[in-house]
Amino acid sequence: MLLTPKNIALTLRLRKASRRAGVPVRELPEPDLLAATDPRTDPTKWGLPADDRVVTRGPDEDPELTAAVTALREGNWEPAATRLAATWSDWDTRGRVTTALGEAAANDDTWLEAWRAARPDDPGHAVVHARALVSLAWQVRGAGWGSDIAPEQATAFRRLLGDAEPAAYAAAMAAPEDPTPWATLLTIAVGRSWDHDEFEEAWQQLVDRDPANVLGHQSALRYWSARWHGSDDLMTAFAERAATVAPPLAVLPLMAAFELDHVPDAWHTRAITDALDVLLPRLATATESHTTRAERGWAIAALRERGRHPEALDQFRALDIHADAAPWPKYDRPLLAFLQHRRDACRKAGRRHR
Template sequence: MGFLSNRRKRTRLAPELDDQELGRLLKSLLATTRTGTIATTDLCMAQMSRLLDQDPGDWDRRTHRISVLADFLAASHLPRSWAAREPRNATALVLHAWSQVAQARAQDRPGDTSDAAESCLRAAELAPDDPTPWVALLKVARRERWKQPHVFGVWNEVLARDRWNREAYMNMLGYLAPEEAGSRMQVLDFVDALGARMPANAPCVATELTAQVFQYHAILGRGGYEALVARTHWSQGTAAQALDRAAHTWGQPGFLRHAKSLADLNLLAHALMAADRRVEARTAFEAVGGIVTAWPWQSAGDPLTEFEQAQRRATVGL
């Protein structure tokens, strides 16, 4: 227990990852929203606007920040209030729509997201070059189980504006899974088509490994003999190749530069430990630097505990 107590001081769940400005905003929002006054609402809106309007054209960073804020504010009145006060502000409309979907997911209910879809389309008209309204609409489409032709139409709008948008690829991966609206074959075709064109350090580089982790978790979920030999998944075919490629390159200093790089390194550490490749996992843990993502660690229990125990196993024998 002493190891875990000391490790817990150095590890933390941080949805903002290494985005320090976003982290400061989250702390400020948490502090100022407690008063619930109109003045603090105005202050929060100004703070969010200032951060989200930074670095025009950096769609990767903008998507990351909106996604984190939407999850953080899913139960708050702030996104709706901001969109109501500034109905011609594309950023406010996107955050409102995204947070509606996040709230429906958090409450595990279908929810009425028709207003969210309308907000996305208005935002797309106001900011025609911005991919985030279409990424948000892709999330709405998943939630409402739109038919594939309509979903692919939204998907193409994202790609026309941001070819390697990580959030869009992850949403399509989820949508095409057999648990939603697709099949295992569609997932494989999607990943294969991506790998043929994608730069090795693109923001969406973790799509292939994510698909393999999903499949690994599905095997574990079936229980019985399959679960007992689930580790063999990582020594066979496409799973082994995907893990080899990631292990060879991702941990190199400066190789991954996109906003969610640390999330991808968490994924890599998890997969390497599942494959019992501990030496390589140590490199991934070092690159993570103690910043923990809820997924994929939460699949087996408390994410911090699972991360810490995996990190300890990776260092046994040093």
């Protein structure tokens, strides 16, 4: 770092904040770090909550599911079975509930075995079992690139997904109308490196049952990415087609553009314009939820890249204190990313109105 007056002042502010917090500079809490590095920007002047009020955990939007997961810790599976059964035909909710129960079973599946023993013909435990194996496999693997995964992790990952695949097919046979096992299979396809023809067969089974299935579309977007089994062009084309299927899928081109940080004009295509034209009016009247907050986060990413900072600021106002949804968890320090992007929107929106 060059010893300019500006950098010296920044260093002194960081050291002062570090002493006040009692931690090294690199461990400063996000609000303290931002107050030192950007002392002139006060988000409250733009009608935003103070940095230290922002949280990365959202409100409880499904108390029945929360209670069911809590009951599982005591071995009581019946509330989980009841909550899952109530999602029938509301496929996006079923995907969300299945994922939550699968994550719980990945940690301890004793209750799942008890459910199967008590109600062998209930298709619910089969769909949760498949998702639990997938959740456990990805927990074991971790989120890094393949080159960063230890050999023993890779072996366990492949073994668990190998077990998950027949479990997902069994769940599909147990409930032929349910798209959820097919969405699970698409996630398995990513990890098991299915070829394109095999993937397309499972994809067709999913969309035959639920053409706008959100969980399945998100898995497919990952599959078609260059990081996994597609390319930038295949991922972009998939996202653009999917966005025309139903308004909740309009966000997919924005998710794809986020992955294309090496492509200079990724945020400046007609597909991004069209996606925002669908997404922003929906968000103006939407009921707040985790899904809505994720859509706002993706909209913020696109609006910032396009220089539409006042509109990005409007979305931050709607998010209020909640930084729990995408895209913030994709950053190493999600809360810091949220707060930095928010301050950036404040500064640039302020310049536009001088």
